[in-house]
Amino acid sequence: MSYDVPAIEGEVEAELSGAPGGLPLWEVFVRADRGLNHVHCGSVHAADADLALRNARDVYTRRREGVSIWVVPSSQISASDPDTKEAWFDTDHPYRHPTFYEIPDEVGHM
């Protein structure tokens, strides 16, 4: 459906201040099964870690999507700067990859 509800005449666009308020925000990481990593899947609001875990269970694992959950206060996440992406991640060199090396066929699988 169109979730883009058309604007009506005289409608004032909402001013977005981004002002914080309400309960703290937590990032949620779910381990789908034993043997897999926890993977980020979204966020929840909660007063403390116990309630954040409960909320995360209710919101993100209603269909057995997980066997383990981590919650981390969003304010505690440090992240790399997306604007320096090219220089920051330019650590690739051909000799880091196995195909760089010429090995005779007689050696077989290596």
Add this chain to the structure above:
Amino acid sequence: MTSVEKLEARFEEILANDEKVEPRDWMPEAYRKTMIRQIAQHAHSEVIGQQPEGNWVTRAPTLKRKAILMAKVQDEAGHGLYLYSAAETLGISRHELNELLHSGRQKYSSIFNYPTLSWADIGAVGWLVDGAAITNQVMLTRTSYGPYARAMIRICKEESFHQRQGFEIMMTLTSGTEAQKAMAQDALNRWWWPSLAMFGPPDAESTHTEQSVAWKIKLETNDELRQKFVDMSVPQAELLGLTLPDPDLIWNEERGHYDFGPIDWDDFWQVVKGNGPCNRERIEHKVKAWDDGAWVREAATAHAERQARRAAAAAPAQEAA
């Protein structure tokens, strides 16, 4: 190139390569605003959408139907929360989103301003309203903003259950007594046209479509999606033995699509403007639920603060030991 031009070029390159825009990327302010507006409206729609269905939880005909309906209503709450979470990555807070909904400064889909008058409405809503939602949401799994696209993937997986359970309710009714069949037909008569209007105004009159398509927020237009939905629904209605309330509905061999009659856009605009049958009731109920829950939030915060104080007081003692 100035630094802004460089950033714009990078943003355009991401879109051209069909990569996703991610939260900390530079993006034009208008893109950010459009995205916040659309995700917020979508989230609000899921949350308000609990009400017409919640209306029948206590009166579901069997325990099985009641359990299913509760799971579905819970899913709608979950969908709202996935979407709020996505909106918050754009720099708006949940607190603010709530305020904007409660004060009527942000909208939700007009479809939820119609009442659910009989049990058959629960079937019709699942079949048609969720069916229309899926048509739109499948497109949105490929939308250009990463967190929105990811939320849509989760939602689409769950939405399929919603549509199938609705269709099953309709099947049960149409294979029942004459009265039950009439009830199903009545619900279809009332939900068909609002479901078509859900896709939004025709492309020619839609102010947002062009820009949204350029930004790859929308990959198909309102009219394209509406046509897809009609083509899908006609054989389903035939299977149910129900008649779609449109005398102009006819297969067009040349187009390879069904032609359908004109939509009553005056009614649509009346509901968007706040004059639908349930606009006031929906927001009043939402605000009341929020206010009634205030003591829970306050108690949880007080508990968290006390636990933190206790932990702080206990810490030096442990060190000394």
